Amino acid sequence: MVKYALTCVLLLLTACATNEPPQEKVQHEVSSTQALPMLHIQPEVYDLGDIKEGETAIATFLIRNNSTKPIQLVDIQSSCGCTAAEPDSYMIMPNTFTQLKVTVDTTAKQSNIKKLITVRDSLGNQATALLQFNVVENPHLSLTRKVQGIFDGKCASCHFDPLLKQQSAAKMYEVGCAMCHGADAEGAYAPKLKGYASLSALKAIISDGVGKPQMPGFAHENGGPLTQIQIEILSKWLVSLPE
Numbered sequence: 001m002v003k004y005a006l007t008c009v010l011l012l013l014t015a016c017a018t019n020e021p022p023q024e025k026v027q028h029e030v031s032s033t034q035a036l037p038m039l040h041i042q043p044e045v046y047d048l049g050d051i052k053e054g055e056t057a058i059a060t061f062l063i064r065n066n067s068t069k070p071i072q073l074v075d076i077q078s079s080c081g082c083t084a085a086e087p088d089s090y091m092i093m094p095n096t097f098t099q100l101k102v103t104v105d106t107t108a109k110q111s112n113i114k115k116l117i118t119v120r121d122s123l124g125n126q127a128t129a130l131l132q133f134n135v136v137e138n139p140h141l142s143l144t145r146k147v148q149g150i151f152d153g154k155c156a157s158c159h160f161d162p163l164l165k166q167q168s169a170a171k172m173y174e175v176g177c178a179m180c181h182g183a184d185a186e187g188a189y190a191p192k193l194k195g196y197a198s199l200s201a202l203k204a205i206i207s208d209g210v211g212k213p214q215m216p217g218f219a220h221e222n223g224g225p226l227t228q229i230q231i232e233i234l235s236k237w238l239v240s241l242p243e
Contacts, residue, residue: 039071039125040064041100041117048133057104057133063119065092072122076100079116080179082107082155083131092121102131108150108214109135111189151216151224163218163225169237172230180214185241190215195243196235203235 042062051057065071073090082105089098104115115131151160162175173185181187185194196202207228209217218224219231226234 036064036066037125037127038065038067038123039119039121039127040066041119041127041129043129045130045132048131050136051106051133052138053106053109053135054138055106057106057113057131059102059131061100061102061117061129062097063087063092063100063127064097065094065121067123067125068094069123070094071125073098073119074122075118075120077118078102079114080104080158082109082158083115083117085117104131104133105155106135107152107155110214111135150214160225163230166230167233169234172226172234173238176218176225185238193238194241196239199235199239202238203231206231206235 040063042064046059046061048057048059063073071092073087073092076085076087078085083102084104085100085102087098087100092098100117100119102115102117104113106113112134113132117129117131118126119128120126150156159176159179163172166172166175174183177185177193180190181193186192193202205215206226207217207219208222209215216222216224218226220227
């Protein structure tokens with residue numbers, strides 16, 4: 001009788017194990033049925049941690065073709081001219097991938113930096129990924145090479161050239177100021193400029209800078225892209241912004 005009872009218990013346990021698969025297996029089966037995007041960048045967010053100013057930030061992403069057709073990468077864009085993105089191959093066969101090397105010039109950058117990478121393929125698919133890192137002070141920078149600012153090197157394509165002959169105060173701010181002072185002039189890496197109390201003081205700061213590569217003098221006579229008329233237009237616009 002005891003032997004019979006033990007046999008029944010064993011049979012019952014076996015049946016339960018068969019009908020209720022382990023939780024890990026259930027999770028795996030659910031994830032495997034989720035549809036993948038046809039074009040996918042991995043990882044979607046890449047955090048490099050701390051990078052010393054002046055050093056090149058480097059990250060390698062994977063661009064995956066999850067479709068059943070070969071694709072051609074037709075457009076690769078980054079959110080700033082100081083960021084370069086180059087794939088190992090522009091042609092990706094079905095269900096394979098290629099590496100995407102992204103490099104960022106950290107010259108004149110500070111604090112938390114985020115760069116958006118956007119990729120488009122010949123089938124009309126689009127994928128994006130975010131590269132982020134924190135730029136920290138490099139005490140040896142000035143001893144090893146000339147200290148550059150936002151008007152030098154690759155940075156000039158975004159923060160110098162577009163400002164030349166620009167007469168719209170809002171556009172000048174968007175191109176030359178927003179990356180540090182915030183999109184709405186409320187402040188970000190640098191102090192806020194909205195509703196500045198003194199027009200003359202603001203004009204002097206924009207014209208002459210504050211002695212740092214991150215905030216050089218924007219006036220022509222200081223090596224910047226703006227005329228005194230442009231600085232006047234920009235300064236008056238900033239002072240007029242409501243608090």
